[in-house]
Amino acid sequence: MPKFVGKPGYLDTLRIQSLEAAQKGNIARALDLAKRYHARRPDDVRVLNHLAHMHQKLGDWAGVIKYGRRSYDLEPVGKHLGILLDAYARLGRFEPLAEFCKVELKRRTWMDALREPGVQLRLVATQIRARLSVRAQHRREQRLRKQEERRQLVERARRAEAARRAAIEAEPTGSGSIPEAARRVEAADKAHAQLEPPSWPVLTLPALRLDVLADVSDLAADLKGMDRKALSDRVPCVELADIYVKHEGLEDLFQRQFHALNVRVEFKGAREGTAEYLGVGLYYEAKTEDRPDGVLEVWINTDTGAALAWPAHLTSGAAHCSPEGAAAFKPLTPGDVMALAERATRKSREAAAEQLRPHLRSLQEALEREFTVLQDQRRAEWDAAVAAMAKPDASRLAAPQGDLAERTDRFLREVDDLVARRTVQASVHPMDLRRLRLPVMLCSVLITRRESSRAVLVAYNPLTRHFEPLPCHHCDRDSYGLGATDTGELRCARCVKH
Numbered sequence: 458m459p460k461f462v463g464k465p466g467y468l469d470t471l472r473i474q475s476l477e478a479a480q481k482g483n484i485a486r487a488l489d490l491a492k493r494y495h496a497r498r499p500d501d502v503r504v505l506n507h508l509a510h511m512h513q514k515l516g517d518w519a520g521v522i523k524y525g526r527r528s529y530d531l532e533p534v535g536k537h538l539g540i541l542l543d544a545y546a547r548l549g550r551f552e553p554l555a556e557f558c559k560v561e562l563k564r565r566t567w568m569d570a571l572r573e574p575g576v577q578l579r580l581v582a583t584q585i586r587a588r589l590s591v592r593a594q595h596r597r598e599q600r601l602r603k604q605e606e607r608r609q610l611v612e613r614a615r616r617a618e619a620a621r622r623a624a625i626e627a628e629p630t631g632s633g634s635i636p637e638a639a640r641r642v643e644a645a646d647k648a649h650a651q652l653e654p655p656s657w658p659v660l661t662l663p664a665l666r667l668d669v670l671a672d673v674s675d676l677a678a679d680l681k682g683m684d685r686k687a688l689s690d691r692v693p694c695v696e697l698a699d700i701y702v703k704h705e706g707l708e709d710l711f712q713r714q715f716h717a718l719n720v721r722v723e724f725k726g727a728r729e730g731t732a733e734y735l736g737v738g739l740y741y742e743a744k745t746e747d748r749p750d751g752v753l754e755v756w757i758n759t760d761t762g763a764a765l766a767w768p769a770h771l772t773s774g775a776a777h778c779s780p781e782g783a784a785a786f787k788p789l790t791p792g793d794v795m796a797l798a799e800r801a802t803r804k805s806r807e808a809a810a811e812q813l814r815p816h817l818r819s820l821q822e823a824l825e826r827e828f829t830v831l832q833d834q835r836r837a838e839w840d841a842a843v844a845a846m847a848k849p850d851a852s853r854l855a856a857p858q859g860d861l862a863e864r865t866d867r868f869l870r871e872v873d874d875l876v877a878r879r880t881v882q883a884s885v886h887p888m889d890l891r892r893l894r895l896p897v898m899l900c901s902v903l904i905t906r907r908e909s910s911r912a913v914l915v916a917y918n919p920l921t922r923h924f925e926p927l928p929c930h931h932c933d934r935d936s937y938g939l940g941a942t943d944t945g946e947l948r949c950a951r952c953v954k955h
């Protein structure tokens with residue numbers, strides 16, 4: 458853990474306030490503060506344990522596992538084990554619990570066992586109990602499966618018997634010559650060959666959807682009606698120690714980064730300047746059983762609106778500005794902050810979706826298996842129904858087809874349900890906000906399209922060591938493609954094409 462010297466920084470304040478809120482029993486606020494801290498330092502064991510304990514207070518055992526497990530993986534200490542084992546058992550997740558105990562017992566040396574005999578005993582006892590529970594669970598499932606199989610067998614036999622009776626009743630009674638009977642059988646066989654009942658069609662599974670929602674409601678409620686003092690606490694101004702800003706070779710870099718689309722571009726020169734940014738720390742979580750989550754950070758240039766992402770370590774050491782330093786920032790209203798934070802949240806959805814991609818793939822595979830089992834079962838049921846059908850003739854031709862259509866419809870509805878149940882919903886919401894001022898190089902560029910010219914300023918950012926993109930005036934996408942309409946409005950590559 459880094460040592461903090463002097464007055465507590467922004468992050469320490471969050472952590473301390475969260476502990477105080479928890480002590481006062483205000484768990485919702487304590488959770489909010491701790492999650493904001495966690496967003497910045499996801500591997501801080503103290504706060505992970507704090508989060509696990511608060512989820513325990515709420516009876517949210519999945520939350521306990523989520524944070525407690527991360528903490529224990531980072532720092533396997535006996536005293537943090539109990540809460541985790543308890544959470545697994547309460548959720549009835551005995552198989553992972555037994556596995557966890559097994560791995561833990563293997564990992565611990567005899568020295569650990571001597572030092573913490575209580576922990577050793579607890580692991581052994583929990584493992585035994587979990588295994589017994591797993592076996593009981595399996596037996597229960599097996600019993601249910603057998604019952605279901607028997608039920609299906611009885612049902613099939615009953616239907617076959619009913620079909621046989623129907624066939625006998627339909628058979629004309631009375632005598633007939635043997636050639637007559639033979640002819641009838643032959644005709645029936647022929648009809649049967651022509652009227653082969655339709656077989657189960659090949660149906661494929663649609664892909665799982667991932668919906669990432671931008672949820673800014675908490676922040677909006679938070680910022681609503683905030684006065685200037687409260688706003689400057691919620692959105693502190695921070696600064697970085699001396700930053701080197703490159704002055705040379707900017708035109709070359711500009712030519713390499715930007716592409717002229719349907720315009721002529723002239724680089725007119727560069728001057729020193731400052732740019733202001735709103736940093737938005739975002740937290741996303743998918744609403745599935747193991748709730749994969751993560752954090753993102755987006756910085757919005759408050760003048761141009763460009764959204765930037767740079768490695769967190771570049772600004773994690775930023776310190777709070779002095780009151781004089783903070784006074785140099787342009788005034789922002791809660792409404793301005795909200796609009797910028799909303800923009801950052803919207804722009805972060807794609808990155809969150811990208812990070813959830815591997816999780817989505819494993820869900821799709823699980824769904825694929827579920828789908829195959831269900832389809833095999835429905836196909837077998839159809840085949841059994843076909844086998845039990847009375848000899849079909851022309852008058853009964855429509856019946857099997859209608860029956861199959863109804864069955865496949867029902868099956869497709871079942872599949873829709875499966876997919877809907879597995880649709881991954883994730884939400885990303887802004888948590889902590891910071892304002893930053895940077896010395897930048899502002900380069901003036903003249904863009905000419907037919908008769909009209911337009912001067913734009915592009916910023917060279919010393920943190921990313923790149924020029925910042927410009928948002929398209931039409932679709933709002935940040936772009937390094939420079940295009941324009943005949944009246945001189947900026948357009949990105951995609952909008953120029955259309």
Ligand SMILES: [Zn+2]
Binds near residue numbers: 930932933951
């Ligand atoms: Zn565009």
